[in-house]
Amino acid sequence: MIQFDFSTIAFFVFAVLTLGGALGVVTNRNLFRGTIWLMVSLFGVAGFYVLLSAPFLAAVQVLVYIGAIAILFTFAVMLTRSLTRLNVRYTRLWPSALGAVLLFAMLVIGVIWPVFGGNEMYSLPLSDVVRTTSDLGVALVSGEGYVLPFEVASLLLTGAMIGAIVIARDADEEELEQ
Amino acid sequence: MDCTGLCEVLTQGGTDPGLAQFLSILIGVVLVVSVPLVTVIFLIWIERKIAARIQDRIGPNRVGPFGLVQTFADLIKLLIKEDITPASADRLLYNAAPILSLAAVALIWAVVPFTPYHFGVDLEIGALYFVAVASLGTLAIMTAGWASNNKYALLGAFRVVALLVSYEIPLVFALLVPVMLAGSMSMFDIVNAQAGMWFVFMAPLAMLLFFISSQAETGRAPFDLIEAESELVAGFNIEYSGMKFGMFFAAEFLHVFTNGVLITVLFLGGWYFPGWQMPLIAFMWLGLKAFIPYFISLWIRNTVPRLRIDQVMRFNWFFLVPLSIVNVLVLAFLVMILKEIGWVPVDETGAMALADATFIELLPMTIVLFISNVLICLPIINRLRRTGSDDRVADEQRAQHAIAHAAGD
């Protein structure tokens, strides 16, 4: 008998949100609705982060995905032509399906199977180094921590932004000339 | 999970522990939620009165004493108004958008510390939580504009969302300042760190940046592209009528006051003022202080003309964003230097700790930080003045030229 407490109920609610949202994304013919469903799904993932005692990640998930990516997606959706009545069918379904099955199998074998049944993983203690957001901050910028990845992340973001500007600006100028 | 307070009482009364816990949380949520709900009803009246006075009108004065019951009359009117959903709208999203809009603002109140003893929750990531929740409101506007299937609505929503996301950058950079000073994202810790000195004296520029960008976030003038009547009819909510429109309306009103409360918590010392040890007085101070930014916000709204979208965007990207980045860096640098020379109150581990410091201990640090803020502002004000006078001279020349031209004809 599973004992029903808040976290158990919350887990199932978030599971339904995540999977239901994902289902909505793949079954919707309307791109904007698909985006909204994707946000529902990602919101469920944020809930899992809370359940795993990582509230900072949950807030980041909501802030970055729902606050920024969703907006970006809707802007991107409006860049496509005839977005509500897509009549182009994606025909190469079999290779994609195979890829998805393989990925799922890898997840099951590699991640879910080892911990299935036992509750030991649940009771694993939190990391000794990073317990709070403050510790995370120390770890991010201290010499013996992750200062190099931290700076590389900044460099990556810079690269992404410059690349995007270069690509998008050309498109914009063509548009203006027309 | 622990079971204290009300939950304990309920358990002793013979209720099942799980149920007792749930009930105590539920009651807490209802109490916290009722604060903004009761406030918004009176805020609408206050705002209409203030706006009327600024525009040399009387404002609502017929229903009840001083028109106090006007909001309830409006509520009844909204309830029995016919509510039209356009035939071509996306019904599901069209109905979901106003709900999400108000819910997003209400959710912010979960982390607001009302008094030292009464608050919703004290999340470790409180400051980030409210930014994250507020971003749901942006999504609501986008959804509303898109689902209405109206060109004005969609164009309005797109513009406004571009504006909202742009102004979120200086908002969050300004938010980094109190977080940095308090060494915590918890709203409760941020208020506690202001026991000796409010952050407004240490970082007035950050507060100004936060105030300007939160004014933009609520979509109020001079940033009210959200309902630029002259060009977009009414923006994203053009197709909404009846109670659904009322929900957008209520969300906006509530958001303005919520920003006032957040500014109070982050910069104006929350409940700190003589007599804060009493819960009721603490609550009163918070409300009264929140009224200051709220009033200034209304004042600006009713006196400043609407700006064009390109002006608003330029103001953000070429002025607010660089300024907010510089502000954070200067503050970080000065705090580090001040810590080296020992002007910052520290705890036994050598970390900065403002919570237990007294006014006198904090004074040198405050003066240095305040002067640094003034020094950042001086060249900017100078530059603005020069640009302004140049523009004026150019305008006058153009006008004279035009007059001469007309006279010569």
Next chain:
Amino acid sequence: MDVLNEWAFIGVFLVLSPILPILPIGAAWLLRPKRANVLKSQTYECGVETVGDTWVQFRVQYYIYGLIFLVFDVEMVLLFPWAVAYHKLDFFAFAAGLLFIFLLTDALIYAWRKGVLVWR
């Protein structure tokens, strides 16, 4: 489990907060007249019959703004732990934060110089 208790509050709040607007909308749904007709439920575009599709292709400029915002959003998220821990950090950490911000300011200056931040 104290942390989860706090979040249980947020969870209940999440469920309850949509109910707040749903209640008045529901009440209005019960009370209001329902006399919609074809003309009333047309799209309102200043009395002129609507022409063409609403959901048309928009300019790429919106997308650029969205993208720059996303980059800044991620940057700010990474800066929050730094700001929280700042009171106990040393000068090296300040330099690390400074470098982090400078690298991104580069991108901002690039966007600035290329003129994509000007609304057209």
